[in-house]
Amino acid sequence: MSRRAFQLTTALTLLTALTVSSAQARTESVRARTEPAQARTKPARDISRDTLAADDGWAATRGGTSGGARADDSHVFTVTDRAGLVRALDGGSATPKIIKIAGAVDANTDDEGRSLDCADYATDGYRADRYLAAYDPRTWGGAKPSGPQEEARKASAARQAERVELPVGPNTTIVGLGKSAVLKGGSLHVENADNVIIRNLELRDAYDCFPAWQPNTGGLGDWKTAYDNIWLRGATHVWIDHVTASDKGHPDAKEPTRFGRNYLRHDGLLDITNASDLVTVSWSRFADHDKAMLIGNGDTATGDRGKLRVTLHHNEFESVVQRAPRVRFGQVHLYNNRYVVPGDVHDYRYSIGVSTESAVYAENNAFTTPGHVEAADLVKSWNGSALHAKGSLFNGYPVDLLAINNAYNSGSERDLTGDVGWVPASHGRVDGAARADHDVQRGAGAGRIR
Numbered sequence: 001m002s003r004r005a006f007q008l009t010t011a012l013t014l015l016t017a018l019t020v021s022s023a024q025a026r027t028e029s030v031r032a033r034t035e036p037a038q039a040r041t042k043p044a045r046d047i048s049r050d051t052l053a054a055d056d057g058w059a060a061t062r063g064g065t066s067g068g069a070r071a072d073d074s075h076v077f078t079v080t081d082r083a084g085l086v087r088a089l090d091g092g093s094a095t096p097k098i099i100k101i102a103g104a105v106d107a108n109t110d111d112e113g114r115s116l117d118c119a120d121y122a123t124d125g126y127r128a129d130r131y132l133a134a135y136d137p138r139t140w141g142g143a144k145p146s147g148p149q150e151e152a153r154k155a156s157a158a159r160q161a162e163r164v165e166l167p168v169g170p171n172t173t174i175v176g177l178g179k180s181a182v183l184k185g186g187s188l189h190v191e192n193a194d195n196v197i198i199r200n201l202e203l204r205d206a207y208d209c210f211p212a213w214q215p216n217t218g219g220l221g222d223w224k225t226a227y228d229n230i231w232l233r234g235a236t237h238v239w240i241d242h243v244t245a246s247d248k249g250h251p252d253a254k255e256p257t258r259f260g261r262n263y264l265r266h267d268g269l270l271d272i273t274n275a276s277d278l279v280t281v282s283w284s285r286f287a288d289h290d291k292a293m294l295i296g297n298g299d300t301a302t303g304d305r306g307k308l309r310v311t312l313h314h315n316e317f318e319s320v321v322q323r324a325p326r327v328r329f330g331q332v333h334l335y336n337n338r339y340v341v342p343g344d345v346h347d348y349r350y351s352i353g354v355s356t357e358s359a360v361y362a363e364n365n366a367f368t369t370p371g372h373v374e375a376a377d378l379v380k381s382w383n384g385s386a387l388h389a390k391g392s393l394f395n396g397y398p399v400d401l402l403a404i405n406n407a408y409n410s411g412s413e414r415d416l417t418g419d420v421g422w423v424p425a426s427h428g429r430v431d432g433a434a435r436a437d438h439d440v441q442r443g444a445g446a447g448r449i450r
Helices: 003-034 082-092 128-134 148-164 401-408 433-443
Strands: 076-079 097-101 104-106 165-167 172-176 182-184 187-191 194-199 202-204 212-214 222-224 230-233 236-241 244-246 270-273 277-282 285-291 293-295 310-313 316-322 331-335 338-340 352-354 359-363 366-368 379-381 387-390 392-394 397-399
Touching: 076 082, 082 097, 082 104, 082 165, 128 148, 148 165, 148 212, 285 293, 338 433, 352 359, 366 433, 379 387, 379 401, 387 401, 392 433
Parallel strands: 076 097, 097 172, 104 182, 165 187, 172 194, 182 202, 187 230, 194 236, 202 244, 230 270, 236 277, 244 285, 270 293, 277 310, 285 316, 310 331, 316 338, 331 359, 338 366, 352 379, 359 387, 366 392
Antiparallel strands: 212 222, 392 397
16 A cells, blocks of 8 residues: 555544544533433432431430331332321321421321311310410410310310321431432321431421410419420430421411410420430531420429430521520530520520530530520539530631630529539540531431432
């Protein structure tokens, strides 16, 4: 072959290869545009059999927390409505189970899925206007409500409770699927149950249709409501992670005033009471609420001694008026949490409540508040004696919460000591407050598990 013929042959070969390559590229481009998006994206990680890491707080100790990780395939459920959720919960049975919530589940629905409102629960002649008229302190006085309207309120409340209180048994994992799993209007009850995991779920608006008037509460009287988004009562080894809990839909701040008090419709976002123990709450968001989290429910509940051991880390408390948390008796490790009080919240009371025999070990938490909230407002003590607090940031500046509390609040309470009698041993890395503030803002709440 001549040199010129060889050059022509080589050129034709290269041209053919380039043409084929270009055609393949066009084909792949068209395929990429026409294939379903889910075929090109990485599938979501299945978190339903995750267990708590060995060093992740109190719930990781004494055997750890695995929830329903050992469930067989016949006890793995995907639910899309209240009826399916109730069937999967199986009355709080101890059988290992995994319950995946897909989309929005409304607890205020009947067995056929039809929506229920307060009028559907009212019975025996209960009417809110009649109740208010019957027990107006100006005519009723300071006695505890009694009589037909109070009895009708109790009966109506029982009808709602039958719908919205959902028992969670031992060895159970409840997870939300994806980024939009919601339980609306429900109250998850983990009562006398061991080994429970609740993750990646938004819990919204546990709305009480029938609040009760208590004339002597707090001196001026107050409204008592029934439902917490999650209530741990005598529960052990519980891991709550990446949940979002709020009053979304019916914020109490927008409720009217009745008998001179805010007509509350919600209780706690998460309450941990009645000798519950070995609990870890992580990477969760608590928002737009009055009383967020109660740990220990009474000064005289001496059976809680040695219990109520709780770890709270990398959680966000935003637009929360009080109880973030309020603690009685428990050894509570409170680290790397983010507190935000917006400027339009004018009824803020406190964040950390130090009550009877509590032992709160707080480190490296960040607080952001408007000008009318001072560092001395962040801690409130009722019969408390100790608070270990270090590494706190207040509006970006280091602050000694213990020293400020003792300097500004000593007029009504005895000074707190920094020795709480214990040092946390089970926990992950404790970051500086500024780093935690940034990470929690980006990563806490439902739909954000990486």
